[in-house]
Amino acid sequence: MRTALRTTAALAVLTVVLLSLLIDPWMPLHASWPFTLGLGLLTAAVAAWVSAGSALLSRRTIVLMAFLLVLSMRYWDFNSRKPFLRSFHGLTRGDTKEEVIRHMARFRLSGSGRGFVFARWRDRYPALSERVEFLCFTHTREGWGDSDWGLVHFVDGRLIDTQFSHD
Numbered sequence: 001m002r003t004a005l006r007t008t009a010a011l012a013v014l015t016v017v018l019l020s021l022l023i024d025p026w027m028p029l030h031a032s033w034p035f036t037l038g039l040g041l042l043t044a045a046v047a048a049w050v051s052a053g054s055a056l057l058s059r060r061t062i063v064l065m066a067f068l069l070v071l072s073m074r075y076w077d078f079n080s081r082k083p084f085l086r087s088f089h090g091l092t093r094g095d096t097k098e099e100v101i102r103h104m105a106r107f108r109l110s111g112s113g114r115g116f117v118f119a120r121w122r123d124r125y126p127a128l129s130e131r132v133e134f135l136c137f138t139h140t141r142e143g144w145g146d147s148d149w150g151l152v153h154f155v156d157g158r159l160i161d162t163q164f165s166h167d
Contacts, residue, residue, distance in 0.1 A: 084139035
């Protein structure tokens with residue numbers, strides 16, 4: 001019974017890891033640290049449970065290798081979307097416009113302007129209407145991702161919010 005339960009748990013986690021890897025080129029789950037760390041910890045926990053009867057050194061090696069393998073998936077770039085999202089999610093509130101442009105230098109600056117792009121923002125920040133400036137970044141002109149864009153909003157030259165819209 002215990003062996004069947006361990007095998008089932010190991011197969012379930014392996015299935016989740018493989019599915020996340022298959023989905024990643026179209027919807028980069030591993031560009032997000034919370035997802036990758038959570039999946040890595042789950043994988044390490046199941047690896048520890050499955051290898052419970054092994055010697056301590058081999059058990060630690062198995063757990064560490066399972067965790068590192070899942071963490072490394074964050075850096076497997078199948079296309080330009082994941083590097084774009086890693087850079088885009090690396091922007092922090094309060095960054096200056098120059099810092100944002102430098103941080104996103106690998107990607108295309110495809111637009112900029114003043115005022116609000118979305119009406120919902122006008123309601124949320126009515127006093128800032130004319131002080132808001134935005135920049136729009138894209139990562140490809142190819143058909144599979146040409147409408148992916150990352151929008152960053154600034155007030156008085158400081159980043160206040162980001163928004164990513166995928167293809």
